Amino acid sequence: MIRHNTLLLGALLMGLLLVLSACGGDDDDTGATATVAPTTAVAPPTPVVTAAPTPVPTETAVPTITPAPVPVTRVDIRFFAFNPGDVEIKVGESVKWVVHDDGAIHTVTSDTGAFDSGELSAAPGTAYQVPFEFAGVYPYHCQIHSDMIGSVVVIEG
Numbered sequence: 001m002i003r004h005n006t007l008l009l010g011a012l013l014m015g016l017l018l019v020l021s022a023c024g025g026d027d028d029d030t031g032a033t034a035t036v037a038p039t040t041a042v043a044p045p046t047p048v049v050t051a052a053p054t055p056v057p058t059e060t061a062v063p064t065i066t067p068a069p070v071p072v073t074r075v076d077i078r079f080f081a082f083n084p085g086d087v088e089i090k091v092g093e094s095v096k097w098v099v100h101d102d103g104a105i106h107t108v109t110s111d112t113g114a115f116d117s118g119e120l121s122a123a124p125g126t127a128y129q130v131p132f133e134f135a136g137v138y139p140y141h142c143q144i145h146s147d148m149i150g151s152v153v154v155i156e157g
């Protein structure tokens with residue numbers, strides 16, 4: 001116990017010296033000299049009872065709910081045709097038309113005005129995607145090549 005107190009006293013003195021020397025540094029600006037308090041004036045340290053730290057609840061990661069990816073049905077535009085020409089999907093799903101390398105400009109145009117891609121670039125990989133929110137039959141065609149036709153059948157999920 002005595003040894004412990006001695007260590008504490010030493011630590012306190014060191015801390016006091018550090019504080020005083022820090023103050024002395026400030027004083028230097030004003031031209032005053034730093035004074036060191038006599039060590040005999042220091043009272044024996046009284047044990048300080050510190051409250052036990054209250055455990056801080058660690059934040060648990062909230063699981064993020066990632067929605068399931070909406071299925072996308074792919075229709076290839078190549079050789080001047082939609083392939084497959086007729087697709088069936090469920091409400092809420094999408095159809096994605098992807099241009100391949102026949103080098104021509106095409107459109108994906110609904111016969112009933114439900115959607116229209118406009119002229120798609122002939123660059124391979126150009127894509128046009130449409131989500132279908134309502135059940136029904138959606139015939140479509142290419143405005144440039146009248147023999148290019150297809151349909152999307154959307155059924156209730």
Ligand SMILES: [Cu+2]
Pocket residue numbers: 080104105106107142143144145148
């Ligand atoms: Cu076309």
